[in-house]
Amino acid sequence: GLVRHYFMRRGSHQADLQVNLTPKEARSEQSHEIAKRVRLTLVPLAKRSGARLQVAEVPPGPPVLQTLVAEVYGPDESRRLDVATRVKAAFESTPGVTDVDWYVERSQPKDHLDVDQEKAAAAGLSAAAVASVVRLAGAGQAVGLLHDERAREDVPIVLRLPRQLRSSTDAVRAIRMGGPTPVAIGEVTRLSTSEEPRSIYHKNLRPVTYVTADVAGAAESPVYAILAMNKVLSKLQLSEGYEFEIYNARQPLDSNRYAMKWDGEWHITYEVFRDLGLAFAAVLLLIYILVVGWFQSFVTPLTIMTVIPISLVGILPAHALLGAFFTATSTIGFIAGAGIVVRNSIILVDFIELRLREGVALSQAVVDAGTVRFRPIALTAAAVIVGAGVILFDPIFQGLAISLMAGGIASLVLSPLTVPILYYLINERAATQTAPATAAAAAETAPGK
Template sequence: MFPALRCLATHARPFDIPVLDRSRSAPQTEMRMTVDAEQSALSGVSRVEVVGAVEMALRGREVSRLSTPHHRSTVPLRVGLSEADRSSVDRLGQVHLQSLSGGMVPLAELVNTEETVRHQSISRKNGKRVIYVMGEVAGELESPVYAMLDMAETLDEIQVAGGAPLGRLFTREPVVTERPVMKWDGEWQVTYEVFRDLGIAFAGAILLIYVLIVAWFGSFVTPLVMMAAIPLTLIGIAPGHYFAGAFFTATSMIGMIALAGIMVRNGILLIDYLEARLRAGVPLKQAILQAGAVRTRPILVTAVTVIIGAIVILFDPIFQGLAVSLMAGAFASTILTLVVVPGLYFLIKRGWTEEAVQ
């Protein structure tokens, strides 16, 4: 995984990554001191005294407590070596201990010092060993998706043991961990799960709207004409985010879901009045013109109220995406709904009429 870390470091500068770190630290050495039992016995210093002297030198030892008028409780008094005196093994070895004979014995003669490599801490996630490579994307492009796409080609060049390419996973955890696998996580995982859940909710909302309209109008085709206004919102939402300089966030998706019901309502207003005129014996073309003339005002009023209500949250950093989706989507979809929905209804009805005549 260290080549992947180097790849991240190489691509950090174009994306303004101020923080780049990893959970696996560099190898660290530590000094282990063990009491020399034979030398300790010959010197007349017990093992307990040796361990106590080392502990006091490194950590300090509380020898008493002091009462002062400026403190509500007693203040501990600790005895220990200064940082300079315990900064190296040689200086620590100069600490002297008193033997049974009354002589002073240096600590270096009573212990054996061994330099070893400190054991690395092992991070696990769901029972699998992991090494976290962490970076924070900043600058104009704050979404991690852009950094991930930019590093794709370089990551393809990384090979693990055996010459195999480094596997990369985006949405699921690795099943086999016999060789290194790279899993994008963190903010990307949260973004994926949020949009996945909102997409499922959006599909469920559209299905529920369709079922309700089918039950009301008794037709499977007419509701599809009314719901044609839903994809028309994208014609306004996508350019709206571009010109507003806003990212398409989770709140933008929530705005799309809310806008779906509003735009279907406009289609219902048109088709409901149109079919009422058809039942009254008005020709198809005339009924479409009358429906447009009568229902245009309430449809426009609905769009204007949505836009005015969204202006309040347009400059909020969190809900800006919601405001842009509502305003741009309502504007574009309303204008196009007045043309597309009657046009689709006319084409479908005319086709049915020609088939009936034939």
């Protein structure tokens, strides 16, 4: 409940119904498909009744308010609500965006029972005693425990009005209180009615209005929904005369201008891919430094690392073929696969240079490397494919498995061809220039010279 802030949704006008599914072995559909089908049936029923209904899945995901969260900022509350209404309309008109809601309550009447101090004193009652009885009528109060041998936990006995009477002011005012002079609550209180003020939300001390939604369409990544809604929101005209700015990574700096920031799972996705990109850049730099130290060359490491993007030739089509999205775990698999690709390239280049030191021609050395070292590369790829196949159908780590397996296959097919050819093209001129000098030196050292 803390993950999606369900503790903020506890009220007399809200309810939470949990449905437990049978084990996955006993049903033919995944839980996500069942949730999508149930949503199509229940949401229209809720709209006809004027209610808001959301279908949440457990586990619900990262600790955010909702998958899609638009934070609308601005100085004036009524004007901010007007802008948030237009943002909410953009949510509702975007295909694949469901469970649209916002953190704005409807206008609700509120009844006040003010204790008449003189009448209460005449009845021998205090204002605190009257307030406690009114609170008991609605919220209830535990007065004991039910002694049930079959109960696994304590079962409290709660005293309060029946459910159908809890929202009735007349039922509360009819409750009689004991004392020197028994009286009804309505006899010692005055009834007044007002409008319940809306909740005020702040983020980092700035007033904000939240608009939330989920995605459940053909493309269930929030990125595609945000890109579609940005096209609509960028055309939003403000009466103040300036452009409606949309932020992704930070809050607006000026709280006196109306603006919006994307939050929710998109913000988590943005930070994850940003950090993974920085980590991948650091990995490439570290690999380059280590290979330079091993081969004592600044060019050879570039030949070895050139094949790292080749794994994408297998990774991206594999995701499309299996209908999977390129997720954060897919990126982790790509980074891990980069180490495997570099290892295969090092094996090839090291074998080429070994053959060159034995006096073999460059053209023959690159051919030998691609044929002789193919077997260890194939064994490495086979081990990766078998190991990653265990998590291929896991809903969380499927992207990791696809990246490792498809990247390994692409490296197996292309690395033994690409690396020797690149090495030959880069070193062909140097080999041609050193060949006559080597032949002359061999002739001078020949017997009889």
